[in-house]
């Protein structure tokens with residue numbers, strides 16, 4: 001087949017998909033601010049997205065903080081390591097690793113769950129049934145998930161920050177024999193509000209990506225169990241890639257000066 | 258026709274290269290019960306989904322109360338949808354909600370009714386389809402196929418809509434329950450003045466509920482007339498269908514490879 005025809009087709013498919021996604025996002029966001037509001041559903045989703053993701057996110061953060069401390073110690077200049085380890089762990093976790101790894105872990109859990117649930121609702125015509133019962137599916141299904149994810153991800157990442165720093169502290173004081181008081185002082189001296197804040201802003205954006213990708217692929221799934229399976233995989237893959245890409249963009253914007 | 262509640266004019270729909278609706282013309286007079294019969298896969302479900310706006314036709318016009326629904330914005334369309342109740346072929350119950358919440362859904366979400374009051378109505382509607390209040394507390398997955406169908410029916414009539422679509426209301430039911438359901442549909446039309454459009458393969462149901470009958474074949478309405486005329490329609494297709502004969506003008510595609 002003609003090489004250019006293949007390229008052309010790929011580009012066209014991609015553009016069509018981006019168009020459909022933009023439309024989907026527009027539909028969803030426009031319903032966020034228009035009544036009626038389903039507060040009960042938002043609370044329910046916050047529980048499912050936030051609370052039940054805590055163990056996964058906390059464990060990830062703890063081990064990452066510990067591993068980071070070891071790497072900095074082994075790779076760095078041992079002369080100055082005591083202050084460097086504490087500082088770099090704190091900055092690394094709050095600015096990058098907390099939000100990114102937290103986001104990726106939640107993407108795996110939550111994007112998949114949302115895509116599977118809405119995908120099943122799509123193929124069993126439950127989403128169509130909503131329309132016939134005077135309930136807008138965007139408002140009833142998408143908005144609560146998106147709002148809940150945008151609100152809970154920063155909270156989750158804040159917890160991850162604390163636990164990640166604790167992971168570094170435990171490894172630093174137990175394995176590397178640092179002085180606990182000095183470690184805490186170094187962390188507190190070098191960590192600024194902006195560092196934590198930048199991570200939490202990122203987390204909110206990642207929450208949006210996670211929920212939207214789950215909903216988008218769930219809404220557009222077709223063809224029974226296999227289609228739902230495909231939607232689930234696509235949701236996780238696209239959410240993860242978008243999180244990493246968005247993280248790069250936000251890092252370059254937030255830390256440009 | 259001035260008393261037309263619903264009117265389809267030259268409606269076309271294809272999926273890929275497969276033509277499903279090929280110029281449907283159909284009128285449902287106000288306060289009457291129209292039954293559409295036709296072979297499996299001839300596009301009956303697609304046709305009513307076009308009226309509900311779940312599927313967008315490629316060409317043609319659809320009028321509800323004289324207004325073209327295909328030209329409406331989403332707000333106007335939602336207002337029109339409030340007049341409708343719909344029983345889906347596969348029931349399409351919300352599996353995350355209890356049976357009574359399914360039935361009360363249109364009241365609680367669509368009409369903002371208090372849960373307590375809505376529950377009373379839901380239980381009353383369940384009784385109408387022969388299900389006791391204890392069924393209301395179960396989840397859809399705990400019901401038999403026929404029970405799910407009846408819950409779907411209760412949900413479709415819960416808000417006392419002006420227009421009700423029944424997609425195969427008696428399929429999967431025993432003959433006695435089927436008759437109860439037929440009576441229920443007749444009641445809707447007689448007592449509440451509802452306009453109904455039903456799809457069925459069940460000839461005893463046709464004879465019981467229809468004011469008018471239409472037959473769809475290869476994406477077109479090939480015959481339409483009052484119920485009394487169905488036995489001497491003078492149409493070979495209708496004759497073959499109502500007598501369930503394998504031989505006749507309607508060939509099964511499976512027979513010719």
Ligand SMILES: Nc1ncnc2c1ncn2[C@@H]1O[C@H](COP(=O)(O)OP(=O)(O)OP(=O)(O)O)[C@@H](O)[C@H]1O
Pocket residue numbers: 272277295296297298299300301302303304346
């Ligand atoms: N979303 C869709 N995408 C692609 N094809 C579809 C879709 N929905 C329906 N079809 C096709 O349209 C045709 C008509 O389907 P429809 O469900 O309307 O049949 P039906 O007349 O209701 O049949 P039955 O009596 O078996 O319910 C079928 O051949 C089906 O494969």
Ligand SMILES: [Mg+2]
Pocket residue numbers: 301302303346424
């Ligand atoms: Mg059908």
